[in-house]
Amino acid sequence: MDKIQERHNNEFNKANTQGKLVSLEKEYHVLLKTGTPDDSEALEKLYQNIIETAQNVNIKASEALAKKIEANHQRRLRYHHVVSLNYKVGAKKSNEFIDFVTSKEPNPEQALIDKEKHDEYKSALNALKPIDLIIFQTYEELGFYPTHANWKELSKILLTKDIKMTDKTVKKHFEKSFALLQSLLR
Incomplete structure (x- = not known):
C-alpha cells in the first residue's frame, strides 16, 4: 500500500472514531455499568441512535474520502499532462467530446x-x-x-x-x- 492510500485509510478510520459516535458509545457503556433494569428502554434507544449515527458517519466519511481520492487522481493527471476528452459543465453534469466527434471508422x-x-x-x-x-x-x-x-x-x-x-x-x-x-x- 502506498503512502497516499495509507493516509486515506487513516483519515477514514479517524472520521469513524471521532465525533458524536464516540460520545454515544461512552454514554452507552456508562449506562450499561450504572443503569438499573428500568433503564432498558433508554438503553435500547441509545443503541439504535448509535447504529444510525454509525451508518451516517460511514457514508459521510466514505463520500468525503471518495471526493478526496478523485481530486488526488485529477491532480496526478494534471501533473503528468494527461488531457481528457471529457469536460465538466457543472457540478454534476459532464459531457464527453467523443460524443461530438465523428469517426470514419465503422462501429x-x-x-x-x-x-x-x-x-x-x-x-x-x-x-x-x-x-x-x-x-x-x-x-x-x-x-x-x-x-x-x-x-x-x-x-x-x-x-x-x-x-x-x-x-x-x-x-x-x-x-x-x-x-x-x-x-x-x-
Missing part, C-alpha cells in the same frame, strides 16, 4: 457486417470458373458498370491476359457469371 457491429459481406463476396467469386472470374475481375478493374455495352473494349483487354474470345462470347460469360453472383449474394 463494431457495422465492421462485422462489412466483414461478413466481404466474406460472402469472396466465396461467391470462388464459385466462378477461372475464365469467368478473370472476365469479371477485369470488368471491375476497368470500372465498368452493369449496363456497360462496350464488349469489344473488354475483349481487347482480355487478349492481353491471353484470353481469346469474341465480344459476344465475353458478354455471354459475363452475363452468366453476373447472374450467378447475384443469386449467390441474395
Whole structure:
C-alpha cells in the first residue's frame, strides 16, 4: 500500500472514531455499568441512535474520502499532462467530446457486417470458373458498370491476359457469371 492510500485509510478510520459516535458509545457503556433494569428502554434507544449515527458517519466519511481520492487522481493527471476528452459543465453534469466527434471508422457491429459481406463476396467469386472470374475481375478493374455495352473494349483487354474470345462470347460469360453472383449474394 502506498503512502497516499495509507493516509486515506487513516483519515477514514479517524472520521469513524471521532465525533458524536464516540460520545454515544461512552454514554452507552456508562449506562450499561450504572443503569438499573428500568433503564432498558433508554438503553435500547441509545443503541439504535448509535447504529444510525454509525451508518451516517460511514457514508459521510466514505463520500468525503471518495471526493478526496478523485481530486488526488485529477491532480496526478494534471501533473503528468494527461488531457481528457471529457469536460465538466457543472457540478454534476459532464459531457464527453467523443460524443461530438465523428469517426470514419465503422462501429463494431457495422465492421462485422462489412466483414461478413466481404466474406460472402469472396466465396461467391470462388464459385466462378477461372475464365469467368478473370472476365469479371477485369470488368471491375476497368470500372465498368452493369449496363456497360462496350464488349469489344473488354475483349481487347482480355487478349492481353491471353484470353481469346469474341465480344459476344465475353458478354455471354459475363452475363452468366453476373447472374450467378447475384443469386449467390441474395
